[in-house]
Amino acid sequence: MSTAGHRRLRLQIEGLVQGVGFRPFVHRLATALELAGWVENTAAGVCLELEGPEAALEAFLARLPREQPPHSRLDRLQQQWLPPQSSAGFRILTTAAHSAPGRPPAAATALQLPDLAPCAACLAELSDPASRRCGYAFTSCAHCGPRFSILRALPFERRHTALASFPLCAACASEYADPSNRRFHAQTSGCPACGPRLSWFTPGGPRLRDPARPSGPLSPCLAAAAAALRAGRIVALQSVGGFQLLCLAGSEAAVAELRRRKGRPEKPFALLAPDLAWVRRHCLLGPAEAKLLTAPAAPIVLLRRRPLEWVGPDPEAGASNPIASSVASSIATGVAPHNPWLGVMLAASPLHALLLRELGEPLLATSGNRSGEPLCADPERVEEELGAIADGILGHNRPIANPVDDGLIQLAAGAPMLLRHARGQAPSMLALTPLLPHPDRLAGVVALGGQLKGNLAIGVAGGRAWLSPHLGDLDSLAAEQRLRQVLSDALERFGLRPRCFVVDGHPAYASRRIGAELAAAAGVPLLEVQHHQAHLLACMAEHGLPPPAVGVAWDGAGHGGDGTLWGGECLRLEAPGAAAPFTRLARLRPFPLPGGERAMREPRRAALGLLYAGFGPAAFDGVTLLLPSLAAFGAEERPVLARMLQQRLHSPLCSSVGRLFDAIASLLGLAQRCSFEGQAALRLEAAARAALPAAPGRLAPAAAAYTVAICPGGHGEPWLLDWQPLLEALLHDLAVDRPVEAIALAFHQALAQLLPALAGQLGVKRLLLAGGCFQNRLLLELAVECLADAGIEALWPQRIPCNDGGLALGQLLAAGWRLEPAAGPAAGPVASPAANSDEVQ
Incomplete structure (x- = not known):
C-alpha cells in the first residue's frame, strides 16, 4: 500500500484511561480507519502513535472523545505531528516496550480507576449454562471488575495487580488476544480453570475449596455460605475491598446477635438488596436514586422507607415508640432502629450477585471489623479479627492490595451528595491548578485529615490532588497503622517524596501526631490548618472557586485555637498572601x-x-x-x-x-x-x-x-x-x-x-x-x-464529603496557597515518609 501523503501523529492522553478498555477501544477505532501504529499504558495515562492519511487521522481525533469507553474520561490530550515511518498494522504494546534504554521511569501520575460492579454481560454469564463462567464468582471484562482494590503499581497492567500470580489459561488467553471480544486486553480476566477460587470454613474448622472445574452453577463454598445464612448464622464474606459481615435482613435474632457481637447497639446497618424491584417495594425510589443504585460504583444509597416510618420519642425515656407497619416483614426492626432511612446497595461483585440469587432475599451487610478497628482485608488474619463475630467465613485467594470500604451517597437538594468517599468512587483526582499560585509546588504535599472519617490528600504533578478512600476513625493503633500504610503505598505508587505534612490544629488528633512524627523524621515542615477553614476550602476546591469566598461551617466541634470548640462559624476565606488565611465573620x-x-x-x-x-x-x-x-x-x-x-x-x-x-x-x-x-x-x-x-x-x-x-x-x-x-x-x-x-x-x-x-x-x-x-x-x-x-x-460539597472525610482536601489547598515557587521537582527516587527530604522554603 502506498504511503504517499501519510502523516504520523503522536498522542499523549491523561485522565481515566487505564482499566477502562481504552487501549482496546483505540485499537478498534484505528483498525476501522485503517491506521497503523501502536498504543500503550504509561505512568501518566496512555500514549499512542498513529500513521495514515491525514483525513483518517483527523477522523480519529474527532471520534475519540465521542466514542470513548463509558468509564473513561479525557482530561488532557497533547498532539505531536511526526514524519511517517511506513508502519504496518496496529498493536497494543506492553508498557514501556519501546522506551529508550537507560531512560529513567517517569513519575507515575495516571489516574487510578475505582472498582466497578459487574456489567450486564458478565451478570448474564453467571446464569448461562453454556458459558464456562456460569456461576463463577470472579468473572469480569474490560468494562467491569476490581481495579483499585487489586492495584499494586502503575500503570494498570496485570503484572502490577493482585492477579499477577494467576496466569491466563489457553481459552482466556485467546479471548485476551481477540479484538472482537470484550475481554480483549482485559487485565482482570480469568475463569474457574485459571482464576481465583472461593474457600469456606468455620472458625477453628477445616477449609473447603472450590474445584478448578465446577460441577454445577452453584459452587460448594457458596452453597455452604448460603446454608449458613438461611440457618440464621453470621457470615464474613471477602468482598471487593475487604470483608463484610452478613446475615439475613429479615431475621430479628440474627441481626440482634450481630449487634451484640460487634458491639454496635443502634447505628444503622446497610442492606444488600437482591434487585431493584425489591428496593422499589420497600423504599421511595425516584429515577435519580435508581440511577445511583445501578451505577457501576454500586454505592450504598440512603433511601426513605416505604411508608415513611416516624419512630417517636427516645425509648430510653420510657415513652411510647410507635413504628408504622412496613410494606413487608423482610426487614428486621434492628437493621436501622428508630430511623426512617435505609442504606441500600445492589451487588457490587459477581460473588454478591450469586449469593443473592441463591437466597432470593436481602442481606444485612456491614463492614467486617471489630468495633473501633479498621476494615479487615487480610484472609490470613480474618479468623483472628472476625472469628468471634462470624460463624463462617467465605473467602478467596485473590489478595486485596488496597482495602476499601463501601461508598455511601444520598440525593439531596436535587443532586447526588457523597457521604463516604470509598469503593466505586475512590480514589479520585481533583485538579487544583486554577486555584494555586504555584501548582508545580503541590507535588509531595501530604494532608492527613482529622480524627474521624480518616482520609488523605496528596499533591501530585500538575497541581492535582489525589484523594484516598475513607480510612475510618483513628481511634486505634490498627487504624493508625492503616493510615500510615496507605500513605506509604501512595507515595511509592506516584514516585513521590514528602515535601511537607499538613494537619488539623487539634492537639489530641492522632492524625496531627502522626503528621508531626513524619515531618520530623523527614526533616520537612508541618503546617496546621484550622478545622472549619479546611471544611470550606474543600468546598471551594470541589467547585473551583477562587478566594475570597464566604461560607458557613456547621459541624459537631472542631478546635478553634482560642480555647473554645467551634462548629457554628461563618468565615471569609482570604486570598493567598493576606495577613490572615480567614476572617471569622x-x-x-x-x-x-x-x-x-x-x-x-x-x-x-x-x-x-x-x-x-x-x-x-x-x-x-x-x-x-x-x-x-x-x-x-x-x-x-x-x-x-x-x-x-x-x-x-x-x-x-x-x-x-x-x-x-x-x-x-x-x-x-x-x-x-x-x-x-x-x-x-x-x-x-x-x-x-x-x-x-x-x-x-x-x-x-x-x-x-x-x-x-x-x-x-x-x-x-x-x-x-x-x-x-x-x-x-x-x-x-x-x-x-x-x-x-x-x-x-x-x-x-x-x-x-x-x-x-x-x-x-x-x-x-x-x-x-x-x-x-x-x-x-x-x-x-x-x-x-x-x-x-x-x-x-x-x-455545597457533592463529590467530596461535607463531613470530616473532606478535611484533607481543604488542608491540601491551604498548603498550596502557602508554598513558595518550586526550586526543583518533588518527584524522584522514592523515599518513605520517614526518610530525609528537602525543606520547603
Missing part, C-alpha cells in the same frame, strides 16, 4: 458542655449547658426539672453538674451547631445518650420530616416560628448568632404541648432562614455550606431553598 453564641467529651455522647449535657447559658442557675429550678433533659439526670447528679457550670469546671465553651442539634433533641425527649456520632441529630431530622405535608412542595414556611437573632459582636468581634429567642419560643411550645414533630421542623426552618439573613447582613450573593451538619438532608434542602428565595447562590 460570625459565630453561634457559645454555651458550655458540662463534662467536655462526655457531652459529645450525651445530648442531655449539651441541653443542660444550653439552658444554663440561657437562664443561669434558674436552669435548675422546679419548672425546668420537668424537661426530659433534666429528668434524665439523677437527683444526686444535678447539684454536681450545677457546680461544674457555675465554677466553669470541665465545661468548655462551644459555638457548635451540631451540639445545638443535640441539645434540642434532648429537650424534645428524642435522645439523651448516643451510641454513635450524629444519632441525636438523625432522630431530630426524622421527627421534623414527620411534620412535613405528604404532598411534595415548599419546605420553608412564609414566616419562621422561631428566630435566631444576629447581634453585633462589638470590639472587632464576629457577629453573634443568638439562639436565645429560639430557645424561649421552643420551651413555650413544649409547655403548651405543641407536637414534638412540629417543634423539630420549626427548629430546622429557623436555622435555614438564618442563612439568607446572615448573607444579607454581610452583603454576599454566594454562600458556601460545609461541615457535617449539612449531611442532614432536610437542613440542606431548606437552606438551599431559603437562600434561593433571597437571590443568593448556595454551593
Whole structure:
C-alpha cells in the first residue's frame, strides 16, 4: 500500500484511561480507519502513535472523545505531528516496550480507576449454562471488575495487580488476544480453570475449596455460605475491598446477635438488596436514586422507607415508640432502629450477585471489623479479627492490595451528595491548578485529615490532588497503622517524596501526631490548618472557586485555637498572601458542655449547658426539672453538674451547631445518650420530616416560628448568632404541648432562614455550606431553598464529603496557597515518609 501523503501523529492522553478498555477501544477505532501504529499504558495515562492519511487521522481525533469507553474520561490530550515511518498494522504494546534504554521511569501520575460492579454481560454469564463462567464468582471484562482494590503499581497492567500470580489459561488467553471480544486486553480476566477460587470454613474448622472445574452453577463454598445464612448464622464474606459481615435482613435474632457481637447497639446497618424491584417495594425510589443504585460504583444509597416510618420519642425515656407497619416483614426492626432511612446497595461483585440469587432475599451487610478497628482485608488474619463475630467465613485467594470500604451517597437538594468517599468512587483526582499560585509546588504535599472519617490528600504533578478512600476513625493503633500504610503505598505508587505534612490544629488528633512524627523524621515542615477553614476550602476546591469566598461551617466541634470548640462559624476565606488565611465573620453564641467529651455522647449535657447559658442557675429550678433533659439526670447528679457550670469546671465553651442539634433533641425527649456520632441529630431530622405535608412542595414556611437573632459582636468581634429567642419560643411550645414533630421542623426552618439573613447582613450573593451538619438532608434542602428565595447562590460539597472525610482536601489547598515557587521537582527516587527530604522554603 502506498504511503504517499501519510502523516504520523503522536498522542499523549491523561485522565481515566487505564482499566477502562481504552487501549482496546483505540485499537478498534484505528483498525476501522485503517491506521497503523501502536498504543500503550504509561505512568501518566496512555500514549499512542498513529500513521495514515491525514483525513483518517483527523477522523480519529474527532471520534475519540465521542466514542470513548463509558468509564473513561479525557482530561488532557497533547498532539505531536511526526514524519511517517511506513508502519504496518496496529498493536497494543506492553508498557514501556519501546522506551529508550537507560531512560529513567517517569513519575507515575495516571489516574487510578475505582472498582466497578459487574456489567450486564458478565451478570448474564453467571446464569448461562453454556458459558464456562456460569456461576463463577470472579468473572469480569474490560468494562467491569476490581481495579483499585487489586492495584499494586502503575500503570494498570496485570503484572502490577493482585492477579499477577494467576496466569491466563489457553481459552482466556485467546479471548485476551481477540479484538472482537470484550475481554480483549482485559487485565482482570480469568475463569474457574485459571482464576481465583472461593474457600469456606468455620472458625477453628477445616477449609473447603472450590474445584478448578465446577460441577454445577452453584459452587460448594457458596452453597455452604448460603446454608449458613438461611440457618440464621453470621457470615464474613471477602468482598471487593475487604470483608463484610452478613446475615439475613429479615431475621430479628440474627441481626440482634450481630449487634451484640460487634458491639454496635443502634447505628444503622446497610442492606444488600437482591434487585431493584425489591428496593422499589420497600423504599421511595425516584429515577435519580435508581440511577445511583445501578451505577457501576454500586454505592450504598440512603433511601426513605416505604411508608415513611416516624419512630417517636427516645425509648430510653420510657415513652411510647410507635413504628408504622412496613410494606413487608423482610426487614428486621434492628437493621436501622428508630430511623426512617435505609442504606441500600445492589451487588457490587459477581460473588454478591450469586449469593443473592441463591437466597432470593436481602442481606444485612456491614463492614467486617471489630468495633473501633479498621476494615479487615487480610484472609490470613480474618479468623483472628472476625472469628468471634462470624460463624463462617467465605473467602478467596485473590489478595486485596488496597482495602476499601463501601461508598455511601444520598440525593439531596436535587443532586447526588457523597457521604463516604470509598469503593466505586475512590480514589479520585481533583485538579487544583486554577486555584494555586504555584501548582508545580503541590507535588509531595501530604494532608492527613482529622480524627474521624480518616482520609488523605496528596499533591501530585500538575497541581492535582489525589484523594484516598475513607480510612475510618483513628481511634486505634490498627487504624493508625492503616493510615500510615496507605500513605506509604501512595507515595511509592506516584514516585513521590514528602515535601511537607499538613494537619488539623487539634492537639489530641492522632492524625496531627502522626503528621508531626513524619515531618520530623523527614526533616520537612508541618503546617496546621484550622478545622472549619479546611471544611470550606474543600468546598471551594470541589467547585473551583477562587478566594475570597464566604461560607458557613456547621459541624459537631472542631478546635478553634482560642480555647473554645467551634462548629457554628461563618468565615471569609482570604486570598493567598493576606495577613490572615480567614476572617471569622460570625459565630453561634457559645454555651458550655458540662463534662467536655462526655457531652459529645450525651445530648442531655449539651441541653443542660444550653439552658444554663440561657437562664443561669434558674436552669435548675422546679419548672425546668420537668424537661426530659433534666429528668434524665439523677437527683444526686444535678447539684454536681450545677457546680461544674457555675465554677466553669470541665465545661468548655462551644459555638457548635451540631451540639445545638443535640441539645434540642434532648429537650424534645428524642435522645439523651448516643451510641454513635450524629444519632441525636438523625432522630431530630426524622421527627421534623414527620411534620412535613405528604404532598411534595415548599419546605420553608412564609414566616419562621422561631428566630435566631444576629447581634453585633462589638470590639472587632464576629457577629453573634443568638439562639436565645429560639430557645424561649421552643420551651413555650413544649409547655403548651405543641407536637414534638412540629417543634423539630420549626427548629430546622429557623436555622435555614438564618442563612439568607446572615448573607444579607454581610452583603454576599454566594454562600458556601460545609461541615457535617449539612449531611442532614432536610437542613440542606431548606437552606438551599431559603437562600434561593433571597437571590443568593448556595454551593455545597457533592463529590467530596461535607463531613470530616473532606478535611484533607481543604488542608491540601491551604498548603498550596502557602508554598513558595518550586526550586526543583518533588518527584524522584522514592523515599518513605520517614526518610530525609528537602525543606520547603
